[in-house]
Amino acid sequence: MPQANITMKVRKTSDSTCIVDIIGEINAFAENALMDAYTQASSAGAKNIVLNFTGLEYMNSSGIGLLVTLLIRTNRQKQRLVAFGLTEHYQQIFELTRLNEAITIFPSEAEALKTVG
Amino acid sequence: MGNLDQEVSEKRRSEDAWAPPTSRMKVSSAPVEAMNLNVEGRQPVSPLQGFGQMWQKTFKIRLSGVDMTPEEVMRIWKENFPRFQPPENRFYPPMSGIKPGEVVLIEGKVPPLPGMPNILPVATGVMILYADAEMFTVMCPEGHPLSGWNTFSAYEEDGVVVAQVQEQSRASDPLYEFFNRYLGSSAQQDEIWTHVLTSLGAHLGVKGEVVMTKVLIDPKVQWSAAKNIWQNAAIRTVLYMPVALKRSLFRRSSASPEEEISG
Numbered sequence: 001m002p003q004a005n006i007t008m009k010v011r012k013t014s015d016s017t018c019i020v021d022i023i024g025e026i027n028a029f030a031e032n033a034l035m036d037a038y039t040q041a042s043s044a045g046a047k048n049i050v051l052n053f054t055g056l057e058y059m060n061s062s063g064i065g066l067l068v069t070l071l072i073r074t075n076r077q078k079q080r081l082v083a084f085g086l087t088e089h090y091q092q093i094f095e096l097t098r099l100n101e102a103i104t105i106f107p108s109e110a111e112a113l114k115t116v117g
Numbered sequence: 118m119g120n121l122d123q124e125v126s127e128k129r130r131s132e133d134a135w136a137p138p139t140s141r142m143k144v145s146s147a148p149v150e151a152m153n154l155n156v157e158g159r160q161p162v163s164p165l166q167g168f169g170q171m172w173q174k175t176f177k178i179r180l181s182g183v184d185m186t187p188e189e190v191m192r193i194w195k196e197n198f199p200r201f202q203p204p205e206n207r208f209y210p211p212m213s214g215i216k217p218g219e220v221v222l223i224e225g226k227v228p229p230l231p232g233m234p235n236i237l238p239v240a241t242g243v244m245i246l247y248a249d250a251e252m253f254t255v256m257c258p259e260g261h262p263l264s265g266w267n268t269f270s271a272y273e274e275d276g277v278v279v280a281q282v283q284e285q286s287r288a289s290d291p292l293y294e295f296f297n298r299y300l301g302s303s304a305q306q307d308e309i310w311t312h313v314l315t316s317l318g319a320h321l322g323v324k325g326e327v328v329m330t331k332v333l334i335d336p337k338v339q340w341s342a343a344k345n346i347w348q349n350a351a352i353r354t355v356l357y358m359p360v361a362l363k364r365s366l367f368r369r370s371s372a373s374p375e376e377e378i379s380g
Contacts, residue, residue: 061266098161098163098166
């Protein structure tokens with residue numbers, strides 16, 4: 001089975017917010033890394049999870065499926081999931097898959113943090 | 118090839134694997150015999166826009182003894198995609214094949230009640246959201262029984278190629294959810310993917326067992342999506358049947374005697 005080619009780093013920016021830096025590829029094999037990062041952020045008490053896509057190298061349709069699953073988990077825990085750092089191409093993919101209707105996309109980390117706190 | 122060239126090439130490959138940006142589905146070509154209903158102009162829908170509980174179902178078959186790469190298996194799968202469907206499902210892929218952005222028209226038949234034969238027609242379709250050498254994903258339009266997507270993939274596991282179908286979806290509206298929960302539509306859908314994988318295995322000379330896992334991602338229904346019922350493809354197909362019958366009779370009556378004799 002192909003190996004996951006992804007690294008996730010969780011940064012706590014306030015009592016209620018964590019940023020997850022995504023570096024590498026999001027595909028079916030990134031599930032454990034993504035869910036581990038989410039668990040780490042939740043354990044730190046995050047009510048806002050901010051996904052940083054500036055280090056994203058590649059994402060396929062399985063990766064979009066993982067983001068949907070993550071979104072449902074955050075919704076069930078009454079957490080907010082937002083994103084920044086998406087290239088124009090992946091912003092279009094968010095629109096095509098209508099993920100942008102549920103995950104707010106910001107142009108930068110500063111603007112994301114300004115909104116979610 | 119230099120690193121930069123390789124990076125540019127890989128980026129282009131991945132971007133080309135996605136359907137071009139669109140908010141409405143467009144049927145580029147449809148065979149005359151296809152009803153071509155409930156797809157043109159419809160918005161693609163993810164699991165987020167559906168009504169029912171959200172499920173992730175994974176179906177796998179290990180293709181033991183098949184001396185092929187995942188890419189080769191996927192090429193065969195794409196080329197024979199309609200043939201691997203059960204007989205009650207008719208798939209009309211585009212002439213260009215499984216390509217991102219194209220639409221595959223579907224005509225299925227479902228039982229009106231459990232235990233009854235498949236007589237109720239449903240005309241719908243799916244858009245190819247993503248396609249690369251090892252996988253492709255189709256996304257449903259508004260009105261389709263499911264809101265969401267199915268991913269067909271092949272990969273290697275412990276030296277054996279595995280073919281997989283993964284469905285991530287909700288029932289689109291309350292009627293479909295009722296059918297799924299109480300009238301066996303969900304089980305019928307499971308049988309379709311089992312049939313597809315069994316057919317693929319048989320085509321490759323393998324009699325393997327299909328293993329299914331189901332995960333309930335979201336147990337809640339989304340009442341805000343109950344209005345989706347206005348787009349219900351099954352209801353609209355039944356309402357369209359008199360028109361389809363009239364057209365079919367018109368085609369027959371306008372055909373020349375020679376065509377009727379030879380046809």
